[in-house]
Amino acid sequence: xxxxxxxxxxxxxxxxxxxxxxxxxxxxxxxxxxxxxxxxxxxxxxxxxxxxxxxxxxxxxxxxxxxxxxxxxxxxxxxxxxxxxxxxxxxxxxxxxxxxxxxxxxxxxxxxxxxxxxxxxxxxxxxxxxxxxxxxxxxxxxxxxxxxxxxxxxxxxxxxxxxxxxxxxxxxxxxxxxxxxxxxxxxxxxxxxxxxxxxxxxxxxxxxxxxxxxxxxxxxxxxxxxxxxxxxxxxxxxxxxxxxxxxxxxxxxxxxxxxxxxxxxxxxxxxxxxxxxxxxxxxxxxxxxxxxxxxxxxxxxxxxxxxxxxxxxxxxxxxxxxxxxxxxxxxxxxxxxxxxxxxxxxxxxxxxxxxxxxxxxxxxxxxxxxxxxxxxxxxxxxxxxxxxxxxxxxxxxxxxxxxxxxxxxxxxxxxxxxxxxxxxxxxxxxxxxxxxxxxxxxxxxxxxxxxxxxxxxxxxxxxxxxxxxxxxxxxxxxxxxxxxxxxxxxxxxxxxxxxxxxxxxxxxxxxxxxxxxxxxxxxxxxxxxxxxxxxxxxxxxxxxxxx
Numbered sequence: 001x002x003x004x005x006x007x008x009x010x011x012x013x014x015x016x017x018x019x020x021x022x023x024x025x026x027x028x029x030x031x032x033x034x035x036x037x038x039x040x041x042x043x044x045x046x047x048x049x050x051x052x053x054x055x056x057x058x059x060x061x062x063x064x065x066x067x068x069x070x071x072x073x074x075x076x077x078x079x080x081x082x083x084x085x086x087x088x089x090x091x092x093x094x095x096x097x098x099x100x101x102x103x104x105x106x107x108x109x110x111x112x113x114x115x116x117x118x119x120x121x122x123x124x125x126x127x128x129x130x131x132x133x134x135x136x137x138x139x140x141x142x143x144x145x146x147x148x149x150x151x152x153x154x155x156x157x158x159x160x161x162x163x164x165x166x167x168x169x170x171x172x173x174x175x176x177x178x179x180x181x182x183x184x185x186x187x188x189x190x191x192x193x194x195x196x197x198x199x200x201x202x203x204x205x206x207x208x209x210x211x212x213x214x215x216x217x218x219x220x221x222x223x224x225x226x227x228x229x230x231x232x233x234x235x236x237x238x239x240x241x242x243x244x245x246x247x248x249x250x251x252x253x254x255x256x257x258x259x260x261x262x263x264x265x266x267x268x269x270x271x272x273x274x275x276x277x278x279x280x281x282x283x284x285x286x287x288x289x290x291x292x293x294x295x296x297x298x299x300x301x302x303x304x305x306x307x308x309x310x311x312x313x314x315x316x317x318x319x320x321x322x323x324x325x326x327x328x329x330x331x332x333x334x335x336x337x338x339x340x341x342x343x344x345x346x347x348x349x350x351x352x353x354x355x356x357x358x359x360x361x362x363x364x365x366x367x368x369x370x371x372x373x374x375x376x377x378x379x380x381x382x383x384x385x386x387x388x389x390x391x392x393x394x395x396x397x398x399x400x401x402x403x404x405x406x407x408x409x410x411x412x413x414x415x416x417x418x419x420x421x422x423x424x425x426x427x428x429x430x431x432x433x434x435x436x437x438x439x440x441x442x443x444x445x446x447x448x449x450x451x452x453x454x455x456x457x458x459x460x461x462x463x464x465x466x467x468x469x470x471x472x473x474x475x476x477x478x479x480x481x482x483x484x485x486x487x488x489x490x491x492x493x494x495x496x497x498x499x500x501x502x503x504x505x506x507x508x509x510x511x512x513x514x515x516x517x518x519x520x521x522x523x524x525x526x527x528x529x530x531x532x533x534x535x536x537x538x539x540x541x542x543x544x545x546x547x
Contacts, residue, residue: 022399040133043415068261081282084096090492206357216333217337264292276296292311294311406443410436417436418432465504469504
C-alpha cells in the first residue's frame with residue numbers, strides 16, 4: 001500500500017508538472033521580472049533620466065499641489081479627470097496627468113502624463129511610447145495575443161497544477177533535508193535531480209506562498225458562486241462594498257467652481273498625520289458632484305489596497321472616509337494579495353523575492369531537463385541503432401530550448417527594441433512586444449532544426465552578450481550613463497544596468513560550461529576509438545604468435 005501510494009504521488013508529480021511547465025515558466029519568469037516593474041518602466045523612458053528625479057518633500061507639498069492644479073486647468077480643462085502624482089520611492093518624480101474624454105466607440109480616453117523638471121525648469125511633455133515593465137506584469141497573468149479572460153483561465157489552471165506538483169513533491173521527497181545539502185556535479189541525470197531538489201527546497205515556502213496567493217488574486221473569477229449567491233448576482237455591489245473607494249459618482253451637469261486642492265491639506269493631515277501622500281485624483285471637473293481623492297503612500301505597509309480620503313471638489317467637505325481597520329476577511333485577502341505582488345518590500349527584501357523567483361524558474365527548468373535526460377537515456381540504445389528519438393522527447397527538448405534559453409534572449413530583444421525603434425513609429429509599444437515574441441519564435445524555429453548543445457550554447461551566448469552590453473546601449477541612446485547615474489545616486493537606473501550585467505554573466509558562464517562539455521565529448525571520441533582498437537590488436541597479435 002505504501003509503495004503504491006508513493007508511486008502514485010511520483011506519477012502525479014511528474015505529469016502535473018510536465019504538462020503545463022512551459023506556461024508556468026513563462027508566468028514565473030514574467031512575474032519575477034515584474035518585481036522591478038517600475039524600475040524597468042523608468043529605464044525604458046530615457047527622456048526622464050535627467051533633471052526630473054526628486055524626493056518627496058513635505059514642506060513643498062502645498063506649492064506642488066497649487067502649481068499642479070494651475071497647470072491642469074490650463075492644459076486639461078476638458079479632461080475626464082486630473083491626477084497629481086507625487087514622488088515615491090520607486091517613481092521618484094512629480095508628474096501631472098489626465099485622461100481625455102473617450103471618443104465614440106472607445107471605453108477609455110487617452111492617458112497623458114507630463115513630468116515636472118526640478119528647479120522650475122519646465123516639464124517633459126514627450127516620452128517614447130513603451131509598455132515598459134507593465135508588459136511583463138500583464139504577461140504574468142494575461143499572456144498576450146488572446147482575450148484576457150481565456151488567458152487567466154489558462155494561468156489559473158496551470159497554477160493549480162503547480163500547487164499539486166509542489167504538494168506531491170513534498171510527499172515523495174523522502175530525504176528533503178539531506179538532499180538540501182547534496183549536489184553532485186557532472187553526474188548526468190543525478191546532477192539535474194540534485195539541482196531540481198535544491199532549487200525546490202531552498203525556496204519552498206516562497207513557492208507555496210506565491211502559488212497559493214496567485215490563485216487567491218483571481219478567486220472571484222474561478223469560484224464566483226458564493227458572491228453570486230450572497231449578492232443575487234450583483235457583482236458590482238460586492239466590489240463596491242469590498243472597496244468603497246472605487247465607488248463612481250456621476251456628474252449632475254451643474255457647473256460649479258473648484259476648490260483649491262492645497263487648502264484641503266490640513267484636513268488630510270488631521271486624519272493621516274505625517275503619512276506621505278502618493279496621489280491626488282480629481283473627477284467630475286467643474287461639476288457640482290466634483291470629487292477630490294487623496295491616496296496615501298502605503299509603500300512600506302503589507303497591504304495592496306488604495307486608501308483614499310474623498311472630499312467634495314466644490315465645498316471641500318469630507319464625503320467618505322475609508323477606515324483603516326477593515327473586516328478580518330478583507331484584511332486577510334488584502335494581505336495575501338500584497339504578499340503576491342510584494343509592493344510593500346524594501347530594496348533588500350525585493351532582491352530576496354527576485355532571487356526566490358529565479359529559483360522558481362530554475363525549479364521548473366531543471367524538472368523539464370531532468371525528464372528529457374532520463375527519457376533520452378532510455379532511448380539511447382535505439383538512437384545508436386539509427387532509430388529516431390520519440391516525438392514526445394523531441395517536442396520536450398525543443399520547448400526546453402525555446403523557453404529556458406529563449407526567454408532571457410527575448411527579454412533582451414525587448415530592451416533593445418525600446419532603444420532602437422524610431423520614436424515616431426506607429427504602434428511603437430506594441431512592436432516592442434512583437435520583438436519579444438518574434439525572438440522567441442526564432443529560437444523555436446532553431447529548436448525544430450537543431451536541439452543539440454551547440455544550439456543551446458549559441459542562444460545563451462547571444463543573450464549573454466546582449467545583456468552585458470545593456471549599460472553601453474543606455475549610454476549610447478540616452479543622456480545618462482552608468483558612471484553618471486552612480487554619481488547622481490540614481491539607483492534605480494544603476495540597479496537595472498547592474499542586474500542585466502549579472503544575468504548576462506550567468507548566461508555566459510552557462511554557455512561556457514556547455515562549450516567545455518562539447519569539447520570534452522569531441523576530444524574523448526578518438527581516445528575511446530583507440531581504446532576499442534587496442535584490445536583487438538592485442539588479440540590478433542596473440543593469435544598470430546600461437547600460430
